[in-house]
Amino acid sequence: MEAEAVVEAQGLEKSYGETVALSGASLAVEGGEVFALIGPNGAGKTTLVRALTGTTEPDSGQARIMGDSPTSVDRSRLGVLPQDFSPPDRLSAHELLAYYAGLYDDARDPDDVLADVGLADTGETRYEDLSGGQQRRVCVGATLVNDPDVLFLDEPTTGIDPAGRRTVWRLIEELAASGTTVVLTTHDMAEAERLADRVGLLAAGSVIARGTPDTLVREHGGASRLTIETTADLEAFADLEYPVSQPERGRGRNPDNAVVVRDIDPAAIATVVDYLEARTIVYTGLTWSEPDLEDVYLELADETELEGTDRASDGAEGTNLAQAGETA
Numbered sequence: 001m002e003a004e005a006v007v008e009a010q011g012l013e014k015s016y017g018e019t020v021a022l023s024g025a026s027l028a029v030e031g032g033e034v035f036a037l038i039g040p041n042g043a044g045k046t047t048l049v050r051a052l053t054g055t056t057e058p059d060s061g062q063a064r065i066m067g068d069s070p071t072s073v074d075r076s077r078l079g080v081l082p083q084d085f086s087p088p089d090r091l092s093a094h095e096l097l098a099y100y101a102g103l104y105d106d107a108r109d110p111d112d113v114l115a116d117v118g119l120a121d122t123g124e125t126r127y128e129d130l131s132g133g134q135q136r137r138v139c140v141g142a143t144l145v146n147d148p149d150v151l152f153l154d155e156p157t158t159g160i161d162p163a164g165r166r167t168v169w170r171l172i173e174e175l176a177a178s179g180t181t182v183v184l185t186t187h188d189m190a191e192a193e194r195l196a197d198r199v200g201l202l203a204a205g206s207v208i209a210r211g212t213p214d215t216l217v218r219e220h221g222g223a224s225r226l227t228i229e230t231t232a233d234l235e236a237f238a239d240l241e242y243p244v245s246q247p248e249r250g251r252g253r254n255p256d257n258a259v260v261v262r263d264i265d266p267a268a269i270a271t272v273v274d275y276l277e278a279r280t281i282v283y284t285g286l287t288w289s290e291p292d293l294e295d296v297y298l299e300l301a302d303e304t305e306l307e308g309t310d311r312a313s314d315g316a317e318g319t320n321l322a323q324a325g326e327t328a
């Protein structure tokens, strides 16, 4: 384990009956770091957060926060937003935060916390009358009343609109800048890419890759791509000097209406345009993009899901997860 780690998991295992939720999950999060856990539904993210925060007991392995076990750590130094947090809903947003603040000796002013989550004008509204996104922001606020040193946020921005999401992102960035250690889970790759110093990709109960977003994209994101919107088939591109394929499932265009040119420098796009025009191939759009975290996700995590389905044998390129793990 890394010496300065504030949050650590080592070989955590947890099963519910036949279901294996964690199968040797390990991670180490340093002080002041924002660490994002990503991975498919059922990968074990919530179970890992619960094991780290002492709300579920692992079958084996070790979890530590600030050097203590999750059950003996000073709770006043932690903020925990569970995925399914549902506070008493007849209270107003302000009353709720005041209620949670009342659990601590030295709590923050609920008005300041409401302002932090962008709800300064909504304090008197009952929780049950707030929109889903506003409710989630109040829940994020409830984790901040004790000014925690370590914050666990399980899908903090699910259901929050784009503007509200940015408010929460800025808040997390400010907290991290002031030294708060943040562990969050998310299905939003843009969120992970923007907020996280490091990302851990969880699949089938273990962390199969981890690193800075840039490192993960470099190692697993694949090549740049030029997407051509066209109904022409792949054979029409046989003489192009770049590799050509159909778009991957789950990403971008309908495979029937697009062709993807790989590993092409933006400066070389004109070559492709010349090719299209020389062969009178009809196209309605060209989009060039660099790989991002979503590509990493699709390359690594999605394949584990594929392994359990018929699609695994439909010719999709297999990924060597053991190899992916080696770079973790």
Ligand SMILES: Nc1ncnc2c1ncn2[C@@H]1O[C@H](COP(=O)(O)OP(=O)(O)OP(=O)(O)O)[C@@H](O)[C@H]1O
Pocket: 016, 019, 020, 021, 039, 040, 041, 042, 043, 044, 045, 046, 047, 048, 083
């Ligand atoms: N209390 C429980 N009882 C039984 N099974 C559980 C329990 N909690 C989790 N599981 C199972 O463990 C596995 C991991 O679930 P977990 O909620 O940790 O995944 P997740 O990565 O957080 O998923 P999601 O992205 O959908 O929130 C799933 O198969 C889930 O059904």
